[in-house]
Amino acid sequence: MKPETLNFFDKVYEVAKQIPYGRVTSYGAISNYLGAARSARMVGYAMNGSGGKDVPAHRVVNRKGLLTGKHHFDGTNLMQQLLESEGVKVIDNQIQDLDTVFWDPNEIL
DNA sequence: TGCGTGACTTCGT
């Protein structure tokens, strides 16, 4: 077994769990924090394994603030509903005031 | 065993 790969995933989970309430981040921000700015895809893939974890995948969106991963959720507007429930304005699967709710791990950590 | 796909991002033209 090579936990090194799991380390990458685990790292993503760690960062995702640290996302404050009412804040969101992007795959690129996490991947950049991990030192793999061009591996943003893996971050999203890691979220695939977030099932069963306490990882708020709904707080992770793409660079544009678009809920691209919402298709992988339970149904349709679950992800959007969760964000709105936290005070994040989301319209048409797109986060409003992204600059305000955006949370950069590199900046905070 | 090997090829293709995927919750994205960045560089280049």
Added chain:
DNA sequence: GACGAAGCCACGC
């Protein structure tokens, strides 16, 4: 300023 192509790593078939 906008569009196209490449890169990254892991998992599935």
